Amino acid sequence: MLAASRSDGGKGSDPKFLTDQESPEPLNPAPPVPTESRRLALETAAAFENEGFRIRDSEWQNSLSKGQSAFLQICLFSGNQYWFVAASPTNAVKIRMVVYDPSGKPLKSDSWQDGGAHPGSRAALGFAPTISGMYFVAVEFLDIPGGSPNDVCFVYAYK
Amino acid sequence: MQTGRYFAISVMSVLCCHAVIASNFVISPMSESQIQGAIFIDSLSVPSPGEVFAAMNKVCRPNWATLVLPISAPVSTERSQLALAVGVLSANGYIAVEAQDGQQVKNVGREMMSVAKSLGISESLMGRGNSLIQFADNSDWEALAGELEATENEVKATMVGQKDKELVTLTSAAAWLRGLQVVTTVILASPTLQGAEVIDQSSLARHLLLQLDALPIRVRKSERVITVHDSLDQIAAILEKRNKLPDSLLEKKRIEIQKIHQLAAGAVQAIMTSASAPSQIPSIPPIPMPRIPGVPEVHGVSNNSPAVITPSKP
Numbered sequence: 186m187l188a189a190s191r192s193d194g195g196k197g198s199d200p201k202f203l204t205d206q207e208s209p210e211p212l213n214p215a216p217p218v219p220t221e222s223r224r225l226a227l228e229t230a231a232a233f234e235n236e237g238f239r240i241r242d243s244e245w246q247n248s249l250s251k252g253q254s255a256f257l258q259i260c261l262f263s264g265n266q267y268w269f270v271a272a273s274p275t276n277a278v279k280i281r282m283v284v285y286d287p288s289g290k291p292l293k294s295d296s297w298q299d300g301g302a303h304p305g306s307r308a309a310l311g312f313a314p315t316i317s318g319m320y321f322v323a324v325e326f327l328d329i330p331g332g333s334p335n336d337v338c339f340v341y342a343y344k
Numbered sequence: 345m346q347t348g349r350y351f352a353i354s355v356m357s358v359l360c361c362h363a364v365i366a367s368n369f370v371i372s373p374m375s376e377s378q379i380q381g382a383i384f385i386d387s388l389s390v391p392s393p394g395e396v397f398a399a400m401n402k403v404c405r406p407n408w409a410t411l412v413l414p415i416s417a418p419v420s421t422e423r424s425q426l427a428l429a430v431g432v433l434s435a436n437g438y439i440a441v442e443a444q445d446g447q448q449v450k451n452v453g454r455e456m457m458s459v460a461k462s463l464g465i466s467e468s469l470m471g472r473g474n475s476l477i478q479f480a481d482n483s484d485w486e487a488l489a490g491e492l493e494a495t496e497n498e499v500k501a502t503m504v505g506q507k508d509k510e511l512v513t514l515t516s517a518a519a520w521l522r523g524l525q526v527v528t529t530v531i532l533a534s535p536t537l538q539g540a541e542v543i544d545q546s547s548l549a550r551h552l553l554l555q556l557d558a559l560p561i562r563v564r565k566s567e568r569v570i571t572v573h574d575s576l577d578q579i580a581a582i583l584e585k586r587n588k589l590p591d592s593l594l595e596k597k598r599i600e601i602q603k604i605h606q607l608a609a610g611a612v613q614a615i616m617t618s619a620s621a622p623s624q625i626p627s628i629p630p631i632p633m634p635r636i637p638g639v640p641e642v643h644g645v646s647n648n649s650p651a652v653i654t655p656s657k658p
Contacts, residue, residue, distance in 0.1 A: 262395055318544065
């Protein structure tokens with residue numbers, strides 16, 4: 186995949202995070218392929234629908250290597266509550282999500298990891314911003330059994 | 345599903361017992377290259393109008409019924425205008441959902457199908473149109489909000505399939521502008537500008553501008569696209585300046601929000617005007633500004649004239 190064009194003085198791309206140019210919007214006009222990671226993510230997010238959350242009709246899917254982060258830009262509004270969900274079809278992976286403020290500072294948030302039938306393969310992050318803005322949510326595999334890049338799907342819900 | 349319900353209960357009970365799980369990892373701030381390289385996805389990074397309106401509902405309880413404006417799709421063969429119109433209509437649908445106005449939702453659905461037909465993508469949307477009608481008849485507002493977003497996304501996906509990927513940006517920008525128009529109406533009706541913090545999205549405006557700047561010249565030269573671009577540019581500048589104003593300068597903030605409102609309204613009006621017809625959008629009635637003792641009275645800004653402030657005698 187092409188490295189992102191740099192706006193930081195031409196420094197080389199950092200293989201530890203997936204950039205916008207390496208994860209372009211899909212050109213496939215067909216509906217999203219119903220992958221297992223997507224199914225798991227939506228199933229997890231559905232838990233929050235019972236609490237009045239609405240799931241966005243969109244997701245981000247890609248493959249990540251262990252230790253490689255993907256930073257997603259999400260526009261958040263003060264007063265709203267959000268749950269971010271990431272899921273992978275591989276059991277025993279360890280997913281981590283972190284939310285950052287518009288300046289890139291990591292923020293505290295509620296978190297949940299699947300300890301049941303799909304240990305580690307699903308994670309959720311709850312956050313309620315006090316200031317509206319363009320935040321970042323990082324998705325990362327802290328551990329992948331076997332070490333190969335693994336599929337992950339990200340969705341979010343709000344209320 | 346029983347399995348799904350059991351899972352939901354187990355997730356929520358775990359969350360309640362362990363509201364915050366302390367991380368054993370030290371998490372560093374993002375680097376500049378990470379910020380610059382962050383992934384922006386139109387359907388995920390650009391908020392739906394429903395999110396904006398949900399935030400407004402927390403701060404104040406807008407009378408959504410008064411904000412519903414019947415709007416007809418413009419008669420046009422210009423694909424960029426039709427794409428913009430989809431965005432405006434989509435936002436209108438969310439307003440109708442907030443107002444729980446089933447008839448307006450159906451009207452919006454009908455207009456969206458009409459635009460989709462002009463874009464040559466109506467066949468794939470027939471099912472969506474029927475779902476909108478069914479949910480509206482059943483007053484299933486939550487399902488309607490989801491269906492509206494799904495309909496908009498399906499239109500966008502079909503645009504991509506027709507090699508019109510750039511139209512997706514136009515739809516998102518127009519939906520944002522229509523949402524901004526409505527939200528600023530609500531904010532300006534409050535003596536204390538309640539809800540003003542919701543619109544502090546200068547980064548989003550800049551991002552939409554970047555995407556508009558990246559459009560092919562044949563799209564960018566459209567009069568309506570130019571209007572949308574210029575409006576977003578001015579709105580972004582106002583929002584960036586607004587963030588630096590102290591809260592005590594309420595009247596100055598009011599003037600800025602009024603400008604944003606006028607810019608958004610002007611862009612929406614340009615989008616929805618048929619090429620050979622007068623504007624189809626009824627003007628939003630002037631917002632009665634509450635009189636605050638000791639504060640100069642502020643008059644609205646027209647689209648083509650500089651701001652006029654006529655202080656009244658104390």
